[in-house]
Amino acid sequence: IDALKRSSAYRITAVIPYFGYARQDRKEQPRVPISAKLMADLITTAGADRVLTMDLHAGQIQGFFNIPVDHLYATPVLLDYINKRGAADLVVVSPDAGGVERARAFAKRLQAQLAIIDKRREGPNNTQVMNIIGDVDGRNVLLLDDMIDTAGTIVQGAQACAEKGARMVWAGCTHPVLSGPALERLQESCLTEVVVTNTIPLNGKEQRCPKLRVLSVAPLLGEAITRIHSEESVSSLFA
Structure with missing residues (x-):
């Protein structure tokens, strides 16, 4: 500049x-x-x-x-992919209270139900899921957030949804920061697929992760x- x-x-x-x-x-x-x-x-x-x-x-x-x-x-890009992919009985889940507005707008566009995860942040990159507000039992769950950093929030949220009876859990996030143990956590999690965009370039190891699906916002x-x-x-x- x-x-x-x-x-x-x-x-x-x-x-x-x-x-x-x-x-x-x-x-x-x-x-x-x-x-x-x-x-x-x-x-x-x-x-x-x-x-x-x-x-x-x-x-x-x-x-x-x-x-x-x-x-x-990135809403139009993510929505286009979700609509093409298709998912019946979908519930859009916000992994924390701060993302409720984003999740609500998504749910409205997809004509899906909304759920919220109540969590407590115990320190930087350290959270604990407390409760799920909403019904995910027997439903397909889309966890929606603006970014994935260490993946602790998204993985814990996915596990909580699975324990509450979710049929399938996948995630949609704009920014794949993927720091520290993020990649390993995603690979070992119950998430079926993690949809991100290319606002941050991925390295070779991240690109080879079978659970990651990268959409272009170019x-x-x-x-x-x-x-x-x-x-x-x-x-x-x-x-």
């Missing part, structure tokens, strides 16, 4: 499919940074005029920027870039 600014670029749009540090959007304890705000300030100060990103961990992060932010969702981002370049509205892409 700085190089472009110093080269007299007329307009600079930062395309950031996965916005790092997004989970550090508030102070949950004393003496910790709000890194999402810091990154927003750095990008703005460097000279970006606009930001294009996808599935922020918290939509309020858009307010950290003093420049326009186009916040796209057409969606490409359309947004074209419209921004042509100064056309991108509102219809926010579905």
